[in-house]
Amino acid sequence: MTPSLRNPERPVAALIAPDILASLDESPQDIARDTEEMHPADLANVAEVLPLERVADFLRTLPQARAAEVLEYLDEQLRAELLEAMNPEQAALLVGAMTPDERADVLVELEEETADEILSDMPTAARQETERLLQFEPDTAGGLMTTQFVAVSADLTVKDALALVREAARSGQREAMHAIYVTDADGVLQGVMSLRELVAAADDTHVADAMRSEVVRITTQAGRSEVTTLTSEYDLVALPVVDGFGKLVGVITVDDVIDALVEEQTEDVQKLGAVQPLEEPYFAAGFWHVARKRVGWLVFLFVGEMFTGTAMRHYESTLAAALSLTLFIPLIISSGGNSGSQSATLITRALAVGDVKVGDFLRVLVRELGQGLALGIPLGAIGFIRAMMWGSSAEVAAVVASSLVAVVLVGTLVGAVLPLLFRRLGFDPAVASSPFVASLVDVTGLVIYFTIARNILHIA
Amino acid sequence: MTPSLRNPERPVAALIAPDILASLDESPQDIARDTEEMHPADLANVAEVLPLERVADFLRTLPQARAAEVLEYLDEQLRAELLEAMNPEQAALLVGAMTPDERADVLVELEEETADEILSDMPTAARQETERLLQFEPDTAGGLMTTQFVAVSADLTVKDALALVREAARSGQREAMHAIYVTDADGVLQGVMSLRELVAAADDTHVADAMRSEVVRITTQAGRSEVTTLTSEYDLVALPVVDGFGKLVGVITVDDVIDALVEEQTEDVQKLGAVQPLEEPYFAAGFWHVARKRVGWLVFLFVGEMFTGTAMRHYESTLAAALSLTLFIPLIISSGGNSGSQSATLITRALAVGDVKVGDFLRVLVRELGQGLALGIPLGAIGFIRAMMWGSSAEVAAVVASSLVAVVLVGTLVGAVLPLLFRRLGFDPAVASSPFVASLVDVTGLVIYFTIARNILHIA
Numbered sequence: 006m007t008p009s010l011r012n013p014e015r016p017v018a019a020l021i022a023p024d025i026l027a028s029l030d031e032s033p034q035d036i037a038r039d040t041e042e043m044h045p046a047d048l049a050n051v052a053e054v055l056p057l058e059r060v061a062d063f064l065r066t067l068p069q070a071r072a073a074e075v076l077e078y079l080d081e082q083l084r085a086e087l088l089e090a091m092n093p094e095q096a097a098l099l100v101g102a103m104t105p106d107e108r109a110d111v112l113v114e115l116e117e118e119t120a121d122e123i124l125s126d127m128p129t130a131a132r133q134e135t136e137r138l139l140q141f142e143p144d145t146a147g148g149l150m151t152t153q154f155v156a157v158s159a160d161l162t163v164k165d166a167l168a169l170v171r172e173a174a175r176s177g178q179r180e181a182m183h184a185i186y187v188t189d190a191d192g193v194l195q196g197v198m199s200l201r202e203l204v205a206a207a208d209d210t211h212v213a214d215a216m217r218s219e220v221v222r223i224t225t226q227a228g229r230s231e232v233t234t235l236t237s238e239y240d241l242v243a244l245p246v247v248d249g250f251g252k253l254v255g256v257i258t259v260d261d262v263i264d265a266l267v268e269e270q271t272e273d274v275q276k277l278g279a280v281q282p283l284e285e286p287y288f289a290a291g292f293w294h295v296a297r298k299r300v301g302w303l304v305f306l307f308v309g310e311m312f313t314g315t316a317m318r319h320y321e322s323t324l325a326a327a328l329s330l331t332l333f334i335p336l337i338i339s340s341g342g343n344s345g346s347q348s349a350t351l352i353t354r355a356l357a358v359g360d361v362k363v364g365d366f367l368r369v370l371v372r373e374l375g376q377g378l379a380l381g382i383p384l385g386a387i388g389f390i391r392a393m394m395w396g397s398s399a400e401v402a403a404v405v406a407s408s409l410v411a412v413v414l415v416g417t418l419v420g421a422v423l424p425l426l427f428r429r430l431g432f433d434p435a436v437a438s439s440p441f442v443a444s445l446v447d448v449t450g451l452v453i454y455f456t457i458a459r460n461i462l463h464i465a
Numbered sequence: 466m467t468p469s470l471r472n473p474e475r476p477v478a479a480l481i482a483p484d485i486l487a488s489l490d491e492s493p494q495d496i497a498r499d500t501e502e503m504h505p506a507d508l509a510n511v512a513e514v515l516p517l518e519r520v521a522d523f524l525r526t527l528p529q530a531r532a533a534e535v536l537e538y539l540d541e542q543l544r545a546e547l548l549e550a551m552n553p554e555q556a557a558l559l560v561g562a563m564t565p566d567e568r569a570d571v572l573v574e575l576e577e578e579t580a581d582e583i584l585s586d587m588p589t590a591a592r593q594e595t596e597r598l599l600q601f602e603p604d605t606a607g608g609l610m611t612t613q614f615v616a617v618s619a620d621l622t623v624k625d626a627l628a629l630v631r632e633a634a635r636s637g638q639r640e641a642m643h644a645i646y647v648t649d650a651d652g653v654l655q656g657v658m659s660l661r662e663l664v665a666a667a668d669d670t671h672v673a674d675a676m677r678s679e680v681v682r683i684t685t686q687a688g689r690s691e692v693t694t695l696t697s698e699y700d701l702v703a704l705p706v707v708d709g710f711g712k713l714v715g716v717i718t719v720d721d722v723i724d725a726l727v728e729e730q731t732e733d734v735q736k737l738g739a740v741q742p743l744e745e746p747y748f749a750a751g752f753w754h755v756a757r758k759r760v761g762w763l764v765f766l767f768v769g770e771m772f773t774g775t776a777m778r779h780y781e782s783t784l785a786a787a788l789s790l791t792l793f794i795p796l797i798i799s800s801g802g803n804s805g806s807q808s809a810t811l812i813t814r815a816l817a818v819g820d821v822k823v824g825d826f827l828r829v830l831v832r833e834l835g836q837g838l839a840l841g842i843p844l845g846a847i848g849f850i851r852a853m854m855w856g857s858s859a860e861v862a863a864v865v866a867s868s869l870v871a872v873v874l875v876g877t878l879v880g881a882v883l884p885l886l887f888r889r890l891g892f893d894p895a896v897a898s899s900p901f902v903a904s905l906v907d908v909t910g911l912v913i914y915f916t917i918a919r920n921i922l923h924i925a
Contacts, residue, residue: 042679046699167664174665182661183643183702200660201642204627205634219502237727239506240720242643242702259719260700266723267697270730271814277737278810278899279803287815288825292832296839299807303873306803307844311851313795318855324791331784331791335773335907338795343739343766343900347759350738354731355747365748372752379756384767391771395778413763439738439899440803447795 018050025051029062036066045071049078060087064099073102076111082289085114088123097126105131106151106261109138138255146232147225149265150246150255156188159195159213163206170203183242186253187216194220194245194253222247225254229265234359236262273357276435277350279306306440312448313338320455326464329397330454333405336388338450340409341416342443344380348373348420349437356424356434363429366422373421374414381413404458411457412450419445478510485511489522496526505531509538520547524559533562536571542749545574548583557586565591566611566721569598606692607685609725610706610715616648619655619673623666630663643702646713647676654680654705654713682707685714689725694819696722733817736895737810739766766900772908773798780915786924789857790914793865796848798910800869801876802903804840808833808880809897816884816894823889826882833881834874841873864918871917872910879905 028036040048048067052060052075060083064072076084076099088096088111100108100123112120112135124132134152141147155173157166170185185203187196196216198206206215221239223232223246236244236259244262246255272282281298283290290298317324324330352369355361361369385406392402420442424434458464488496500508508527512520512535520543524532536544536559548556548571560568560583572580572595584592594612601607615633617626630645645663647656656676658666666675681695682705696704696719704722706715732742741758743750750758777784784790812829815821821829845866852862880902884894918924 042677044679044681044699047679171664174661200664201634204631204660204664217502219504219507221504237720237723239504242719259702259723260697263697263719263723263726266726267818271818274734274737274814275810277734278806280807280810283811286818286820287811288820288828288832292835293839295811296836299804299836300840300843303800303803303807303840303844304847307796307800307847310796310799313799314792314851314855317792317795321788325788328781328785331794332774332777334791334794335777335798335911336767336770339770339773339900339904339907340763340767342903343763344759346738346898346900347740347763350734350740351743351747351755354734358727358731358746360746360748368748372748375752376756376759379753380760380763383760384763387764387767391774395774438806439903440799440806443802443899443903444799447799451795 018047018054021051022054025063026055026059029059029066033062033066036063037068037071040067045074046078048075049080053080053083057083057086061091069098069102073099076100077103077107081114081285084111088115089119093119093122093126097123101127101131104151105134105138105153106149106255108135109148110143112139113143141225144229144265145225146223146227146244146246146257147255149229149232149261150225150257151261152255154243154245154253154256155182155185156192156253157185157212159187159189159211159216161212162208163203163210163212163215164208166198166212167203167208170200183258184245184256186220186245186256187212188253191250192252194222194247194251196220197245199242220245223257224249229269232257233262233266233269237266273353273435276433277353277438279303279438279440302438302440306444309444310447313451316448316451316455320451320459323455323459323462323464327401327458327462329395329401330404330458332395333388333392333408334451334454337405337408337412337454338447339443340384341412341446341450342439343416344377344413345416345420345442345446346439348376348417349424349439349442350420352421353424353434353437356428361425363425366425369421369425370418373417377414377417378410380417381410384413385409400461404454404461407461408450408454408457411453412446415449415453416442416446419449478507478514481511482514485523486515486519489519489526493522493526496523497528497531500527505534506538508535509540513540513543517543517546521551529558529562533559536560537563537567541574541745544571548575549579553579553582553586557583561587561591564611565594565598565613566609566715568595569608570603572599573603601685604689604725605685606683606687606689606704606706606717607715609689609692609721610685610717611721612715614703614705614713614716615642615645616652616713617645617672619647619649619671619676621672622668623663623670623672623675624668626658626672627663627668630660643718644716646680646705646716647672648713651710652712654682654707654711656680657705659702680705683717684709689729692717693722693726693729697726733813733895736893737813737898739763739898739900762898762900766904769904770907773911776908776911776915780911780919783915783919783922783924787861787918787922789861790864790918792855793848793852793868794911794914797865797868797872797914798907799903800844801872801906801910802899803876804837804873805876805880805902805906806899808836808877809884809899809902810880812881813884813894813897816888821885823885826885829881829885830878833877837874837877838870840877841870844873845869860922864914864921867921868910868914868917871913872906875909875913876902876906879909 052063055063100111155170157169174182184197184199189195196218197220198216221235223235223244225246225248242259244257245253248254275282279302283298388409389402389406392405423437427436428434512523515523560571615630617629634642644657644659649655656678657680658676681699683695685706685708702719704717705713708714735742739762743758848869849862849866852865883897887896888894
């Protein structure tokens with residue numbers, strides 16, 4: 006009987022997994038050697054398709070540092086289950102072998118009791134380092150950084166600095182080796198040399214003369230989006246993190262920046278879809294957790310949309326006098342919502358990537374005013390023809406056409422202004438989601454439609 | 466009179482720029498030394514606030530390699546204007562000093578005639594290299610890669626390999642030095658060593674014994690999203706690119722991956738907002754270009770939304786019999802659109818980051834069915850109360866409440882299924898934008914509403 010494998014979406018891993026399972030029973034001592042050349046991310050994929058109860062056995066066949074690396078790439082949920090099922094000492098050994106920043110990330114995912122047990126079983130130095138990192142909010146520079154980096158003093162020669170780096174690399178330090186940092190006796194950051202610059206420099210130069218002293222840096226409290234912006238703007242592979250005194254306390258490596266960028270974008274997209282950001286992957290997030298993240302916005306939008314009813318009651322006599330007006334209500338208000346969504350999306354994204362600033366308000370307004378007209382007029386024309394084809398009177402068709410132009414214009418402006426306004430007030434512009442803009446424009450759109458109808462059709 | 470500075474949004478650059486302007490007139494020979502320690506990205510910011518006609522003068526004061534670096538960080542539009550205004554030989558010198566991938570990127574932005582002139586003025590080797598890169602689509606691995614990398618043969622010792630790397634670094638090669646690649650006599654990729662691994666290895670080891678032979682690689686034709694996925698999955702700082710024969714032809718560095726990731730995100734967000742992706746930043750894109758990118762979707766959605774009119778005409782007798790039903794139309798259909806937007810956003814993003822696969826169809830369906838009920842029932846309850854408060858009969862309130870539950874359920878399912886369906890059909894799931902889902906659900910919602918109304922209110 007072949008044991009059942011999970012996650013059939015990983016074809017390569019699923020191919021290798023049966024061999025691993027067989028080896029686990031017959032010759033577990035061979036697994037480390039057989040998989041030596043594989044990338045830890047691929048081994049993590051293999052672990053993800055193994056039956057849950059064999060994953061710990063599999064990790065035990067690997068050298069500890071290797072197992073820790075695999076753990077770093079493992080699916081969060083599986084990792085948490087695995088560590089919670091292990092005995093705390095074994096878990097502490099594994100977690101202790103991870104890089105400091107990953108260690109902290111992993112412990113945050115566990116139940117507090119398990120995390121505490123694992124922490125107390127770690128060697129003192131590793132425990133203290135991890136506890137220090139755990140004090141930072143996960144979405145700040147402090148929460149993203151690792152505390153493993155190579156710092157040298159400015160009076161070293163390049164040769165000695167390179168020797169230090171080689172030693173650090175040989176001692177198994179895995180992270181933040183793309184650059185070496187130059188610090189003074191107090192640990193204050195003074196300069197930086199990339200590993201490339203270090204190997205390029207002449208052996209007898211002093212680090213002080215070869216280093217760059219204007220170092221792009223960030224403070225521990227800075228937010229995730231500052232981290233991603235700086236890294237991308239300066240094309241960094243590692244971003245040094247300093248405390249309030251300018252002391253170098255950690256380094257954020259580019260792989261963590263990429264993860265941060267993806268998370269940030271997920272949150273932005275979810276906000277734009279009127280969902281409060283989920284921290285977990287789709288299936289990992291609990292059913293009621295997701296429902297709670299959605300229901301708030303839905304109810305808020307629902308209550309806002311109730312004003313469409315209020316508006317229509319207000320114009321009940323107009324409606325009764327020209328029932329055919331009803332037919333165009335969804336068409337007209339949705340056109341405003343659609344053009345508004347477009348503008349809101351364009352401006353929100355432009356704000357996020359820095360193409361537009363709050364100070365560009367007037368320029369944006371003028372441009373979107375033009376866009377509103379350029380988009381509203383063709384829709385109005387199509388609407389006019391359609392209304393005539395449905396047998397409406399020329400007056401009703403004119404009401405529909407001019408309402409369309411006006412509603413698209415208003416939608417475009419509302420969609421463009423809201424994100425700028427939110428940013429100005431210190432909120433996230435992505436709160437101006439498509440549904441939010443659409444709801445606002447629905448109510449306004451009805452008022453516009455009925456006002457125009459009353460005036461053109463001369464009804465009370 | 467102080468010359469006018471552009472772009473007041475760069476406060477630091479704006480502070481330095483007046484000094485640079487003064488130096489340009491008085492002691493241009495000092496500028497290179499005075500700005501030596503600055504990051505080229507910061508110098509580019511300074512260039513961006515200078516009056517346009519002084520930017521070329523400013524670049525001329527810098528050593529050529531430095532000026533080329535600044536050019537790489539410069540705003541695309543300004544860069545194009547600048548190069549088109551320069552004489553072709555000078556432009557060729559500057560562009561020739563850029564890294565090969567940036568060189569190609571810059572030429573693509575120029576008018577074809579200017580680009581050809583600059584190309585023909587470049588040294589043969591640089592020209593041929595650039596022309597080769599220009600053959601790749603910009604959004605493929607070939608279009609993203611640089612052709613500068615260090616490749617060594619497997620029989621070298623670590624000491625000799627390191628000597629080669631130092632030589633390459635000293636010769637001014639700036640890119641793709643985070644790893645060295647091992648190739649055979651035909652240039653076929655055999656292995657990789659990170660610079661860290663190289664400095665960590667013992668001097669007399671052979672590269673063959675120290676290298677990793679399972680190299681994560683990509684082919685020239687692979688798309689941008691494969692590049693970003695591989696880089697992020699394997700935590701790479703450089704991704705080697707091979708041709709159809711496995712020959713190493715280039716390397717994609719992580720800074721270009723970050724740019725690709727941000728661009729990809731922008732496109733996804735714009736699609737989700739029902740805008741065809743703009744390639745340019747908000748203000749850089751021409752007015753009519755943007756309008757064209759928007760009008761297609763708007764008209765498509767408008768035509769789709771016309772079916773709401775068709776549906777309402779179909780139920781005209783129902784409407785006439787119970788006019789108060791009209792009041793709830795926008796409320797009901799928008800609720801379906803909102804819950805549908807939420808689901809579409811969640812699933813589209815989960816597909817993009819790999820949390821959900823097309824094969825998860827059934828799991829997604831079951832989950833969103835549950836979400837639809839969990840979200841629809843509270844909205845139905847609120848809707849019932851609201852209808853009663855507006856003085857509707859209990860029957861009408863019941864119609865509103867049950868329609869809300871049904872419409873939210875349908876919205877949720879449509880929003881969840883569409884992105885999966887699009888992916889399955891080979892389209893981009895992000896096409897299932899909020900406005901698109903809302904339009905679909907508007908029509909369906911009306912049919913549901915009137916069908917329920919007819920049944921509960923017993924009208925024809």
